Amino acid sequence: MPPQSTLDIQAARARASFDPDALHRVLLNGSKDPAMRRRITEILEQNPSFDKGASPYQSRAQQIERGLHLAKALFEVVDKHDLDYIEYLEALFASDTPMGLNLHEIAFTPVIQSQGSDEQQEEWLPRCYNHEILGCYLQPFRFVAYRLDRWIGALGILSTHGVVQARLMLGGKDYGPHLFIVQLRSEKDHSLMPGIQAGEIGPKVHGAMASVDNGWARFNHVRVPRSHMLSRFAQVDPVDGGRFIKPPHSKLSYGGMIFIRSQMIGNLSWRLAKAVTISIRYLHMRRQFADPELKPGEPQHGIEKQVITYPAVYMRVIPQLANCIVFMTMGKDMANLYHSMSAQLASGDTALLAETHAVSSGLKTYVSSGVVDGTEVVRRAMGGHGFLASSGVGRIFATELPSATILNLQVARAALKSFRAFLTAANPADARARLTPSTAYLASLATASSLPLAPPSSADGWLDLAYLQRLLSLRAALCVARLAAQLDSGRKFGELSWECVEVSAATVEAFIAARMGEALLHEGGVLREGVGAAEGEVLKNVVTFFLLHRVSCALPSLLEFGILAPPAPPSLAKLGRSVANSPLEQLRLALDKLAREILPERVGLTDAFGFSDWELDSVAGLHSGGVYEAMLSKAQADEQLNIGDKAEQERLYREYIRPILERGRRLNGRNADGAERDSKL
Incomplete structure (x- = not known):
């Protein structure tokens, strides 16, 4: 039974x-093939390297080693089963263990794919796909000359290269943040390159991400060749005296x-x-x-x-x-x-x-x-x-x-910009036609004068x-309008960061409502x-x-x-x-x-x-x-991992538990067998 x-x-x-x-x-x-997903999962499940049982009992150093071991084992699986790149990515994410390889695949390689010129892609992408190099993404909290402080996944020990966002300075003029490929470690012996300091930042909250080598880095007069600036959209012309060629949009990086x-x-x-x-x-x-x-x-x-x-x-x-x-x-x-x-x-x-x-x-x-x-x-x-x-x-x-x-501040700024453009448009019909899916909620302002809406009279x-x-x-729409009114009254945007939280949530929920309606009800919707x-x-x-x-x-x-x-x-x-x-x-x-x-x-x-x-x-x-x-x-199966073997448990009793119990007996006037001692003794 x-x-x-x-x-x-x-x-x-x-x-x-x-x-x-x-x-x-x-x-x-549109995202994954169910049959392929099941097949990859079964391959990993049958491989002893991907057993998950012992990891909660491992030290931080053991967890780091486990992440590296899984990375190596993953490529052994790829070679043994002749997995293609998509199958390899499925195996990486199915392994369900955070490791530095994830950063190489979701942060380093895609940036080169989207931001590198044709020549740069031809040079770097084969090395990325075959993992001849291993990369990370370094986006600093702040820019101070050539110094960078941040915790970056896969930087602590794994990465050989990084995509670094840093300011482009030409002739003393600051052209803002751009992306550069920087070699971090020697491809010969994995030692840090001259001018680069880097290390692992240590354990994270709740012991999470223990197998990822999050790192810190500082750069001091590190030379980056011009050819390593990702230049699909912005370039520095080597012929015309290092002239800066602007990208078609300032936010392309x-x-x-x-x-x-x-x-x-x-x-x-x-x-x-x-x-x-x-x-x-x-x-x-x-x-x-x-x-x-x-x-x-x-x-x-x-x-x-x-x-x-x-x-x-x-x-x-x-x-x-x-x-x-x-x-x-x-x-x-x-x-x-x-x-x-x-x-x-x-x-x-x-x-x-x-x-x-x-x-x-x-x-x-x-x-x-x-x-x-x-x-x-x-x-x-x-x-x-x-x-x-x-x-x-x-x-x-x-x-x-x-x-x-x-x-939230980024979302609120974008909402405010769209709101003001919508209100000041000369032709309201044209303004409504120019609304994007993320700003379509602003069209509801046309009916705001007829509020309140009649509520339904029944649950149905x-x-x-x-x-x-x-x-x-x-x-x-009215959340954004209130934020705009507060700014118009003289308050600073920086003083309204808490109000931006509600604006962000409200605009996103309006967007989700519209998109889910289309996904569910419109012909061709994803649901x-x-x-x-x-x-x-x-x-x-x-x-x-x-x-x-x-x-x-x-x-x-x-x-x-x-x-x-x-x-x-x-x-x-x-x-x-x-x-x-x-x-x-x-x-x-x-x-x-x-x-x-x-x-x-x-x-x-x-x-x-x-x-x-x-x-x-x-x-x-x-x-x-x-x-x-x-x-x-x-x-029962984890007993030794959890509290040690029988000998270890007996030692814990002798050294710690028994003295506590004996003290209690003494205070209560009892013998070791629990009997009350003769008060005359």
């Missing part, structure tokens, strides 16, 4: 109304950072999906407390309830489940936008650069914070077992914590996607291709829940700006009835209704993410259940 936890997870899986494999293909569409952000948005969503999968599976297997309202003789009387059935639990995890699917979709949307921008840049067209920079900044801030916060939410929902390292959720939180960067009325999108667009009726229905519920949840969180702003009218004060004589019938109470009822419709789909939705047990590396999130048996087995 299988354990109860296995029966519970099997029953939950059977309740799904759709095909998880079909939805898996939809979620991966940010292209590499835009690529990194665009990649991170999609990757982060899958990291949250791992945490959500583990948590939701565990919460179906965890039972606690019987229903006190059931009487003897009634079905389920005296039987402990699954924790996931408590509203206080499922209303915490369902928003994170929705975040996963929405963030995955936005990751694909961002990747498509980046590739469109890159194709235009190749022909000298910079039309999409500002839009791509604004979208990547906003989504990077919003998604990274959402993933870190959401991972901690689902860990806490698991109770004490979520704090166990072998549950796997804490590891995800620690690893992704440094991803939560703050770019709150499920209208177009209405929810309109609310979020108006909130974003339409290959979607059956059942998959389409569950996706619509998830997306609607996401937007309704965001509207619920935005109620203070919606009421402050008069987008929604505040409800009338309740009558004391009819207090319960008047509150229950208010539009805002109907919103809450709509959220609860949607949550209950999603409840039977929860395990099916996590199965649609397609993670194997090896990928999750969690005793709490096993596909087959048996969570408590797995926890006990793991604790």
Whole structure:
């Protein structure tokens, strides 16, 4: 007879109304090949080098060595199985161990691909692809002559070269930041090049990223050849006295950072999906407390309830489940936008650069914070077992914590610029036509004079996607308008950095609402291709829940700006009835209704993410259940790693535990056998 936890997870899986494999293909569409992903995962799972069991017990030095060992083992796998470059990248990210190689692939090589001239690409890219050199990306906090201070992934020990962002000085004139390829270490013996100091910065918070050699560097009169300045867009003419040739856009050197952000948005969503999968599976297997309202003789009387059935639990995890699917979709949307921008840049067209920079900044801030916060939410929902390292959720939180960067000021500046241009346009119709996807919310200002909007009178009325999108667009537009008014009143932008946080979140949520509507409802949308009726229905519920949840969180702003009218004060004589019938109470009822419709789909939705047990590396999130048996087995198997062998445990008793116990006996007048001593002695 299988354990109860296995029966519970099997029953939950059977309740799904759709095909998880079909939805898996939809979620991966345009980003990964499901069959290739499974094949690569199976190859790594069968390779002893990629066993994950001992890593929580390793020292920092051992973790660094493990990262280097995995890098070497990865290329052995590539050679043995004749993997192509895309398959190698899948294997790198499937290994799920942060290491310096990741920086080479997502930060160093792509910058050369996008910013290097044809000649530079011909020279450097074969060396990058074949890992004849290993690189990192050095973006300083500050520029001070030729000195650089920053912690940089893969710099501490691994990298031979780096793409460095530094100021270009010609004839004493500062031409701003540009990108340079700098050799950091000798290709002969890996020693640091003259004028370069570098080292490893040490352990990070929560012991995270322990296998990555984050480093610091200082440059002192380091000579960089002119040919090492990445020059697809900006050049220094060696013939015409070193004349500077301006790029078509001053922000083109940010292209590499835009690529990194665009990649991170999609990757982060899958990291949250791992945490959500583990948590939701565990919460179906965890039972606690019987229903006190059931009487003897009634079905389920005296039987402990699954924790996931408590509203206080499922209303915490369902928003994170929705975040996963929405963030995955936005990751694909961002990747498509980046590739469109890159194709235009190749022909000298910079039309999409500002839009791509604004979208990547906003989504990077919003998604990274959402993933870190959401991972901690689902860990806490698991109770004490979520704090166990072998549950796997804490590891995800620690690893992704440094991803939560703050770019709110950049997002707010871009929003302000678009807002002022829209208001001052001579022809309003032309101004609306020029709005980009990231600024489309400004069109809602045309209807702002007719506020407040009439709220839905029923819970079902709150499920209208177009209405929810309109609310979020108006909130974003009026948030930006308030910021502009504060600046016009004489306040400095630097004094309003806290207000910029809300502006950033509001504009990003308005953008997401519009893009998710297109993905779900428009022909050719990324959530339409290959979607059956059942998959389409569950996706619509998830997306609607996401937007309704965001509207619920935005109620203070919606009421402050008069987008929604505040409800009338309740009558004391009819207090319960008047509150229950208010539009805002109907919103809450709509959220609860949607949550209950999603409840039977929860395990099916996590199965649609397609993670194997090896990928999750969690005793709490096993596909087959048996969570408590797995926890006990793991604790027993790790006993020596955890507290030493029998001899070591006996030594700990003799040296530390026994003296404490003996002291207690002496104070209480007892002998070693526990008997009370004769008071006359």
